[in-house]
Amino acid sequence: MESVIGVNLPQESYEIAIASGNLAKLGDRMMSLNLGKKVLVVSNPVIFQYYGEVAIASLKEAGFEVAQITLPAGESYKTHDSLQKIYDAALENRLERSSTMVALGGGVIGDMTGFASATWLRGINFVQVPTTLLAMVDASIGGKTGVNHPQGKNLIGAFHQPREVLIDPEVLKTLPVREFRAGIAEVIKYGIIWDAELFSQMERSQYLDCLDNLDLGLLQEILTRSCQAKADVVSKDEKEAGLRAILNYGHTIGHAVESLTEYRVVNHGEAVAIGMVAAGEIAVTLQMWDKLASERQNALIQKAGLPTALPPGLDIEAIVDALSTDKKVKAGKVRFVLPTQIGAAIVTDQVPRDVIKQVLQQMSS
Amino acid sequence: MESVIGVNLPQESYEIAIASGNLAKLGDRMMSLNLGKKVLVVSNPVIFQYYGEVAIASLKEAGFEVAQITLPAGESYKTHDSLQKIYDAALENRLERSSTMVALGGGVIGDMTGFASATWLRGINFVQVPTTLLAMVDASIGGKTGVNHPQGKNLIGAFHQPREVLIDPEVLKTLPVREFRAGIAEVIKYGIIWDAELFSQMERSQYLDCLDNLDLGLLQEILTRSCQAKADVVSKDEKEAGLRAILNYGHTIGHAVESLTEYRVVNHGEAVAIGMVAAGEIAVTLQMWDKLASERQNALIQKAGLPTALPPGLDIEAIVDALSTDKKVKAGKVRFVLPTQIGAAIVTDQVPRDVIKQVLQQMSS
């Protein structure tokens, strides 16, 4: 099974190639992109240990001059210090404007490598080889790159499109199950906001909670349809003028929950799952969405082994306050993405504070 | 006298407004750009002392919420540390995506503020108020932004276009004469590579070595024609695919001279002057340019109080070696911009090493 999705942007277009065994074809595929000889592969030690050798052998065989650097794993290393290390490696290996940085890793490696490639010599080539489900269906597509500021996530960044996204589903075999589920949360999101058929396909599967229980055909559908959904949305709105906002479905309350629990209790996907349940309930309360549809959503979230209730001990008032400090807040108004049917959503800043509180109270455990 | 030049780029267009008294109109002009309420003015203590008050009063009067930050003056502060201070001020003042950073200063402030605005929240609005001649005619136009890496100038950066460039020639009155001449070097460059009429107008002026000796009409012509030249070139080649390379006239050898003397002996404009003399001689030697034209160029450089000989003690061999480590070097070939007539130039990587050495030897003092 092989899918290729085109991301068509006014200035630059690229392909997302999805197929088992793609990792070993990295060099070949990059050959056809007309890049310079030098490549810097950026990864972390865990991922590099599993997949570094295959990737590098493939690049060398295709004639590239390859250097590599690994950075410590984890969100807490998505910092300016790590960025500096990538710059130093770029300098040491004398990368030129025609050279390429390859991100071999999850969203953390992808975001940092993307930002380094966006800003080294004011922009060099960049190829994404995502190794988490979340990075495959979300982080690697759309050109958002960045690092964290000590006081906030992703405050520093740039838009920089990759020249290619290469997805090899095989690498998911080593991904911890909790990370897998975090990715599934974003896939469910695409089902709700964009692709009703994707939603139904997941509904029809008996299991959704780990890779081993997944039919290979369904996995390929999940990857292809999710990438297509993200590609559709970003090509219609490259720089976040409007439509792209629907990708934040589940993220308004999700971000508040993540940050109030200091990124320690729930991971991003779990927070998004909770946020989708909340947004769904809000939409139902405002009579924009069927109760039945929201129940189907919540059942799917549960089948994926994701939470549907707030973590214990969270103060509702604090969540509501946190909403208005989110960086996406425009002139003090909190923006919600609310589903109108399975497969469609709208953006609104007209949700009464009372409704938010009432829904969150119902979700307290 | 007032000129407005349009810079027309595929994605974003903006105006360069040149007129005495513009500084006091900053707020008014920005009002018409449809920007958010919050503005962060970035400057250095010297410049802020002269012009901060007028700029800020004008912004406040137009209804903007204004914050300010000053960074230490000088190229040695064009660093990640200064950038961090801008980010901190952005955070403290809660700049949003619709907010604006205003660079009130020379190229150093402009480049850093531009990069900060390019990367804060993945890009916010940016307005240039250049206060040196060099920043007016060169650094503020074209969207190149960046900071230095400990091991090299401008290695880290991004393309980010300003929403407006506002030039008030009055501020040049306080500019040190050596800085003024550095700007004139770039103006002479435009005369050679693009605008023969600009060249002739300067030739006709009795003096060119300091502001006080300059006719006000000529100053306005110098500013307008130089900005127009840069705007023409960058709009035809926003991301440096080809044509923009001609802006590096005088810069190939200029950069080598600057860096070999550790940026202490000659300033940028002086280095470019030396580089233009060298490139002119190379073009004459290769029979691409008239001896007479090159003599006219060198006379103009001298009239501007700029050097035409290498600084004493520089090793010719070292200069030639330095050329090939320049970041603009593609696959080891050194690229030269060579004039073919006054007002036109070409780019070539076919200059024999012998010719470079011979010309530099003639220029040794």
Ligand SMILES: NC(=O)c1ccc[n+]([C@@H]2O[C@H](COP(=O)([O-])OP(=O)(O)OC[C@H]3O[C@@H](n4cnc5c(N)ncnc54)[C@H](O)[C@@H]3O)[C@@H](O)[C@H]2O)c1
């Ligand atoms: N740029 C975007 O548009 C965008 C979108 C969503 C998220 N993000 C960013 O992505 C980041 C989260 O990405 P993530 O969820 O991929 O987390 P991650 O990159 O931290 O990876 C999660 C963990 O899985 C490990 N891992 C990765 N691939 C593996 C594999 N194949 N086998 C075994 N272990 C593996 C990693 O070492 C890490 O410990 C966040 O920083 C977020 O801000 C960016």
Ligand SMILES: NC(=O)c1ccc[n+]([C@@H]2O[C@H](COP(=O)([O-])OP(=O)(O)OC[C@H]3O[C@@H](n4cnc5c(N)ncnc54)[C@H](O)[C@@H]3O)[C@@H](O)[C@H]2O)c1
């Ligand atoms: N982005 C671009 O396209 C581009 C192009 C050319 C140069 N540059 C960059 O520009 C920088 C050089 O810029 P510059 O020559 O303007 O130097 P600068 O910004 O360092 O200013 C020179 C000096 O003049 C002082 N000064 C500025 N305006 C003044 C005024 N009106 N009155 C009194 N003093 C004043 C400053 O405090 C400083 O000490 C370099 O970092 C270079 O890399 C960028």
Ligand SMILES: [Zn+2]
């Ligand atoms: Zn997400």
Ligand SMILES: [Zn+2]
């Ligand atoms: Zn210059």
